[in-house]
Amino acid sequence: MGRWEPNTRGRLEQAALELYVERGFERTTVAEIAKRAGLTERTFFRHFADKREVLFAGSGALRDLCVEAVAAAPDSATPMESAVAAFDAAAAMFQERGDLVRQRQNVIAAHAELRERELIKLADLSAALADALRGRGVSDLIARLTAEAGTAVFKVAFQRWIDNPGQRDLSQLVRECLDALGGVGAGR
Template identity: 55%
Template sequence: MSRWEPDAGGRLREAALELFATTGYEATTVAQIAARAGLTSRTFFRHFPDKPEVLFAGSDTLEQKMVAALRAAPLEASPRRALDDALDVAVALLSERADFARRRHHVIAANPALLERETMKLARLSTALATALHERGVGQRPAAMAAQAAVAAFGVAFDQWAREPGANLRRLVEENLDLLVGLVRDK
């Protein structure tokens, strides 16, 4: 086996999801994931620091791409407009790998420890977006509120999209933001 397998990361992720869905997350070992992908545990650990990261490494990529999109928005764009650019990138990325994202979501939803890790990743995404907004000159409070609203809308939309094949993720995010305005105003 060569030291660098082509798309070893992708094969490991796919093998992991198949095993998690059939054998269960807890019962699956890194050795089993590697074997199913035709690779060794050493190769697994060259790509992922631990078993859960085979599910979460993509979240870091997502965060980086969303922050980059926000930073690239025109300086005169409102916080909402800049966040929309970030959300567009997230939607595009997830839609490209919809099947994987949905199966991943079901594994995570069934395991409280993974759900907690997912929550932490979303919280970190929110902080990263707020920081990037603040660097564009948005005040700390509005930056935090806008970022949290965007991440909440995205998280709730993603939950629904994962359960409803055929749903439009971008539209769900938009609906959630509209919903938010109505809910907060209706005292």
């Protein structure tokens, strides 16, 4: 087996996604993922806790990217502008990997346990954004509300982007959803 070949983690992620699309998440085993990647099950478990986690391997990097974007926002930025900077950074990352992101999302959408895991990861992202906003001197209440509202805006924009490939840029959809959120109180 090609245990010492480069990009072990990436190969496992690719193999898993291919198998999930071909055979379905529930019918795919860790042994099959490892075999497709040319690795052993033991190697798989060195990189991932379980076969679900393969789909969420980038969550930590996404969180870090968003937190860094909030911290790097100009001092004059409002809390929501800081959050939008985070989601712009995330959008750029997703845009680069468009088809793979869509495949991943289709696998997640088809399974309740994966949707639940994704909601947990989104809650973690929201908490990290709130912490980053508090680090900018934003009050706890405003930080939490901004992080939760911003995460909801991003979630809706992301789903619209997934559902309509090639129509609009994810960053544009984030701004459209943010504008729509502003109209919620006015009943527009």
